[in-house]
Amino acid sequence: MFLSIPLRLMQENQSGTILSVSATGELGRRIRDMGLVPGTAITIVGRAPLKDPVALRLRDFTLTLRNNEADLITVRVGENGETLQ
Amino acid sequence: MNATMALMGNPNSGKTTLFNNLTGARQHVGNYPGITVEKREGRLRIEDMDITVVDLPGTYSLTAYTQDELVARNFLVDTNPDAVVTVLDATNLERSLYLVLQILELGTPAIIALNMMDEVRRKGVTIDTRRLSALLGTPILEMVARTGEGRDSLLAEARKAMRDRTPHPGLRISYGHDLDETLDRMQALIESSNFLEGRYPARWIGLKYLENDSEVMAQGAASPQVHDRLREMAAGLAEHCRKTLDTDPEAIIADYRYGFIAALLKDGVITRPTTRARFDLTDRLDSVLTNRLAGPVLMFAIIYGMFQLTFALGEVPMGWLEAFFGWLGDTATAILPEGLLASLVVSGIIDGVGGVLGFTPLIMIMFFFLSFLEDSGYMARMAYMLDRVFRIFGLHGCSVMPFIISGGIPGGCAVPGVMAARTLRSPKEKIATVLTAPFLSCGAKVPVFLLLAAAFFPNSGASALFWITLGGWVMALLTARLLRSTIIKGEATPFVMELPPYRMPTLKGLCLHTWERVWQYVKKAGTVILAISILLWAAMTFPGPSEETIAEFDAQRTRIEASAWDSDEARDEALTLVDNAQAQQELRASVAGRIGTALEPVSSLAGFDWRTNIALVGGFAAKEVIVSTLGTAYSLGEVDPEESAGLSEQLRTDPAWSVWTAASLIAFVLLYAPCFVTVAVIGRELGWKWAAFSVAFNTVLAFGVSTGIYQFGSAL
Numbered sequence: 087m088f089l090s091i092p093l094r095l096m097q098e099n100q101s102g103t104i105l106s107v108s109a110t111g112e113l114g115r116r117i118r119d120m121g122l123v124p125g126t127a128i129t130i131v132g133r134a135p136l137k138d139p140v141a142l143r144l145r146d147f148t149l150t151l152r153n154n155e156a157d158l159i160t161v162r163v164g165e166n167g168e169t170l171q
Numbered sequence: 172m173n174a175t176m177a178l179m180g181n182p183n184s185g186k187t188t189l190f191n192n193l194t195g196a197r198q199h200v201g202n203y204p205g206i207t208v209e210k211r212e213g214r215l216r217i218e219d220m221d222i223t224v225v226d227l228p229g230t231y232s233l234t235a236y237t238q239d240e241l242v243a244r245n246f247l248v249d250t251n252p253d254a255v256v257t258v259l260d261a262t263n264l265e266r267s268l269y270l271v272l273q274i275l276e277l278g279t280p281a282i283i284a285l286n287m288m289d290e291v292r293r294k295g296v297t298i299d300t301r302r303l304s305a306l307l308g309t310p311i312l313e314m315v316a317r318t319g320e321g322r323d324s325l326l327a328e329a330r331k332a333m334r335d336r337t338p339h340p341g342l343r344i345s346y347g348h349d350l351d352e353t354l355d356r357m358q359a360l361i362e363s364s365n366f367l368e369g370r371y372p373a374r375w376i377g378l379k380y381l382e383n384d385s386e387v388m389a390q391g392a393a394s395p396q397v398h399d400r401l402r403e404m405a406a407g408l409a410e411h412c413r414k415t416l417d418t419d420p421e422a423i424i425a426d427y428r429y430g431f432i433a434a435l436l437k438d439g440v441i442t443r444p445t446t447r448a449r450f451d452l453t454d455r456l457d458s459v460l461t462n463r464l465a466g467p468v469l470m471f472a473i474i475y476g477m478f479q480l481t482f483a484l485g486e487v488p489m490g491w492l493e494a495f496f497g498w499l500g501d502t503a504t505a506i507l508p509e510g511l512l513a514s515l516v517v518s519g520i521i522d523g524v525g526g527v528l529g530f531t532p533l534i535m536i537m538f539f540f541l542s543f544l545e546d547s548g549y550m551a552r553m554a555y556m557l558d559r560v561f562r563i564f565g566l567h568g569c570s571v572m573p574f575i576i577s578g579g580i581p582g583g584c585a586v587p588g589v590m591a592a593r594t595l596r597s598p599k600e601k602i603a604t605v606l607t608a609p610f611l612s613c614g615a616k617v618p619v620f621l622l623l624a625a626a627f628f629p630n631s632g633a634s635a636l637f638w639i640t641l642g643g644w645v646m647a648l649l650t651a652r653l654l655r656s657t658i659i660k661g662e663a664t665p666f667v668m669e670l671p672p673y674r675m676p677t678l679k680g681l682c683l684h685t686w687e688r689v690w691q692y693v694k695k696a697g698t699v700i701l702a703i704s705i706l707l708w709a710a711m712t713f714p715g716p717s718e719e720t721i722a723e724f725d726a727q728r729t730r731i732e733a734s735a736w737d738s739d740e741a742r743d744e745a746l747t748l749v750d751n752a753q754a755q756q757e758l759r760a761s762v763a764g765r766i767g768t769a770l771e772p773v774s775s776l777a778g779f780d781w782r783t784n785i786a787l788v789g790g791f792a793a794k795e796v797i798v799s800t801l802g803t804a805y806s807l808g809e810v811d812p813e814e815s816a817g818l819s820e821q822l823r824t825d826p827a828w829s830v831w832t833a834a835s836l837i838a839f840v841l842l843y844a845p846c847f848v849t850v851a852v853i854g855r856e857l858g859w860k861w862a863a864f865s866v867a868f869n870t871v872l873a874f875g876v877s878t879g880i881y882q883f884g885s886a887l
Contacts, residue, residue, distance in 0.1 A: 106418075110419065112236060112664075112665065113667075117667055118425035119231050119234065120266065120667055121269065123422075123425050123426045123429050124426060125426075131457070132458075134556050134558065134559060135463045135466050135467050135556055135559075136559035136560070139559070141461070141670060145263070145265040145266050146262060146265065147266060147669060147671075148453075148457075148669065148670040148671075149668070149670070150568075150668050150669075151667055152562075152663075152665075152666040155666060155667065
């Protein structure tokens with residue numbers, strides 16, 4: 087079983103696969119250039135001290151996004167937060 | 172034979188390290204995404220070839236998204252370099268290849284330098300370089316830029332490429348049926364109409380129309396018929412994609428590019444160990460350094476510790492330099508006949524330049540630490556941790572870089588700081604950053620602060636500087652907020668930023684960067700500041716008081732000498748008073764004294780007398796000049812060279828000075844108009860309207876704050 091949730095709601099150390107990116111324009115282009123495209127496996131590495139931005143691991147590197155940017159990315163995660171590949 | 176070689180690559184790919192390795196050029200390497208903004212050139216000789224190596228800005232993509240990307244793309248197209256070396260971080264192959272695909276699609280023959288192979292090997296990953304090279308149709312060489320491993324084979328390959336100049340057939344990626352079909356029609360139209368005169372490959376132009384690339388479309392608008400047809404095709408396709416797939420062509424293009432890379436790498440190119448280390452060094456460090464509680468505490472501890480260490484280490488050589496310039500001044504006074512020449516050499520040149528050079532050790536140590544923070548990757552973590560705070564003030568996490576370079580950690584300089592703001596995408600956040608960054612404690616202001624701190628806050632130089640730095644931050648952030656909610660309102664821009672792996676900077680790299688910055692400072696002291704010191708000395712010497720005034724002082728001296736005195740000391744004291752008064756009169760009668768005196772009625776509200784005014788006017792040329800001008804001003808006013816032990820001693824004992832005068836002056840120096848070099852850079856980055864604004868606005872703000880401090884203090 088899996089759930090579709092916005093990236094913002096993911097917990098630390100939770101993994102998932104990107105389902106869709108609804109960002110458009112410059113933000114969308116920047117997000118995609120960095121490799122956040124559907125089908126990409128990501129893991130939340132942590133959050134900044136003030137809970138925003140969020141740091142995530144994908145394709146062998148670490149990327150940071152603001153929460154309002156993470157809202158535009160939908161991720162498929164396991165129902166109980168288990169890792170899905 | 173002359174040739175041009177361009178270096179391309181992602182930020183943090185080690186491109187700049189390779190550039191340093193190839194050319195031996197002194198230049199700054201940052202671990203923060205996007206620090207290499209300017210095109211940098213170096214020279215390299217391979218056998219009979221004289222090669223100009225161009226270090227292009229680090230980019231992730233070749234869209235027109237950032238200025239960096241545009242610079243890199245236009246260089247490839249317009250300069251058409253003889254060889255293009257693309258530096259890839261081999262530990263991060265997938266994302267690095269995204270840029271390679273775009274370079275190849277542009278039809279540029281690129282040599283791929285697979286950097287950081289040592290880390291790849293350590294992780295137990297194997298990359299089938301030969302296979303990847305065959306699949307991409309371009310040479311790939313493994314290397315370790317830090318150690319120089321693979322340098323020779325890379326140069327041999329580059330030499331071959333520059334000699335043969337074999338064009339790359341151009342990479343053709345399939346973007347799925349719908350896009351391919353439209354691209355084919357676009358390509359036919361572009362080729363048949365010679366659209367954009369063959370500047371770019373036809374299919375690539377088509378792609379740019381599908382991606383809505385503002386730069387290419389602006390060029391295309393010159394041939395309206397074809398341009399409109401292409402736009403119609405792109406719009407039709409976009410409509411179709413939206414209806415059938417609920418997405419846009421731009422997203423599809425990125426998907427297919429990453430799909431293409433995944434297919435490349437799946438083909439046995441990359442083999443990972445079955446058991447992967449769960450945590451590598453970067454993860455372990457980040458679990459502490461960016462920890463919710465420990466992270467910020469450590470960040471402030473690191474910054475504060477840096478100050479303390481800088482002072483502890485810098486004190487000793489600073490003492491030596493001070494003693495040396497003191498000795499030099501005494502020697503010159505002894506050798507040269509009394510008069511204008513001695514005055515010029517001692518007061519104008521030695522005191523002026525010595526005052527600035529005395530701080531070199533401090534600046535050297537600070538730059539060393541700063542380079543370490545940047546090159547190690549920690550600076551990006553600071554942006555990450557601070558973004559939430561910066562956003563409150565209408566700025567961007569990336570504003571931390573221009574702020575820190577400008578003097579967020581004292582010892583910076585607003586000139587490179589303002590230039591570092593070029594990586595900020597949003598014009599509004601950029602304007603706010605550029606306008607407020609000069610409020611921070613740049614290396615040139617530090618001597619002024621240290622001087623005043625030593626005089627009025629003894630034994631607490633480091634903590635005084637810490638609080639002044641903090642004050643600079645507070646003013647910069649509050650002013651940014653004010654600007655962002657008044658004259659430069661607007662939405663926030665994307666943050667999307669890489670946290671590069673922690674890497675131990677090489678000692679050689681750190682020394683090169685430190686040396687480069689210190690040398691710039693010393694050069695400034697030797698040229699601009701020397702010239703200004705002399706100019707100011709002249710302004711403070713000429714035209715001088717009238718003959719009658721001088722005659723009056725001479726008459727006083729004659730009277731004193733003719734009178735009967737209890738002791739020689741008492742007589743000398745009386746003579747000294749006359750000399751002091753005369754020196755005072757001489758300075759007041761000079762050009763600078765007249766300007767300073769004219770401003771005094773206004774400046775006295777903030778506690779500044781005419782001497783301080785002269786120094787502050789001089790400080791507009793370069794902030795270092797404030798110290799040397801105060802030095803010149805006061806040494807002109809004193810008689811006994813034995814008493815010139817230190818300007819701070821002079822100020823401390825001056826009855827006109829109080830702690831509140833010092834605090835008011837510190838605030839004014841921190842906030843008032845940026846030096847003219849910075850103003851020139853602001854003008855280049857934002858236009859002259861903003862440059863003029865920063866001069867006027869900052870000075871008015873500074874005067875307001877200083878007046879507030881002084882009036883408050885005096886009322887106590």
